Amino acid sequence: xxxxxxxxxxxxxxxxxxxxxxxxxxxxxxxxxxxxxxxxxxxxxxxxxxxxxxxxxxxxxxxxxxxxxxxxxxxxxxxxxxxxxxxxxxxxxxxxxxxxxxxxxxxxxxxxxxxxxxxxxxxxxxxxxxxx
Numbered sequence: 001x002x003x004x005x006x007x008x009x010x011x012x013x014x015x016x017x018x019x020x021x022x023x024x025x026x027x028x029x030x031x032x033x034x035x036x037x038x039x040x041x042x043x044x045x046x047x048x049x050x051x052x053x054x055x056x057x058x059x060x061x062x063x064x065x066x067x068x069x070x071x072x073x074x075x076x077x078x079x080x081x082x083x084x085x086x087x088x089x090x091x092x093x094x095x096x097x098x099x100x101x102x103x104x105x106x107x108x109x110x111x112x113x114x115x116x117x118x119x120x121x122x123x124x125x126x127x128x129x130x131x132x
Contacts, residue, residue: 037063041121045075048128049091062119069114083115102130
């Protein structure tokens with residue numbers, strides 16, 4: 001009986017260790033996968049503020065999955081609500097004045113939300129507070 005219990009305990013221990021090992025290798029694979037995404041080009045980001053100032057970020061590297069929101073967050077401080085930009089570098093949208101952070105890509109108003117719009121090589125993204 002003792003031998004049977006010992007075998008059961010050893011088996012459960014091995015099963016537990018195997019589960020831990022698989023989780024570790026999976027998280028390592030995930031981090032390797034995300035860090036090994038190949039750069040497909042670069043883009044320019046311009047942010048225009050109400051006071052007339054602007055920030056320009058040239059030659060920002062992108063991968064095939066980089067979105068406008070990813071780009072923006074990599075360059076400046078951003079607050080968003082489900083992908084809808086509410087604040088850039090401590091400048092909030094002004095709902096009372098009906099001014100919101102809007103963006104365009106290559107001189108065209110965006111047709112998708114910033115979290116959905118993927119970027120391509122040489123895109124030019126401009127954010128500014130604007131009204132509808």
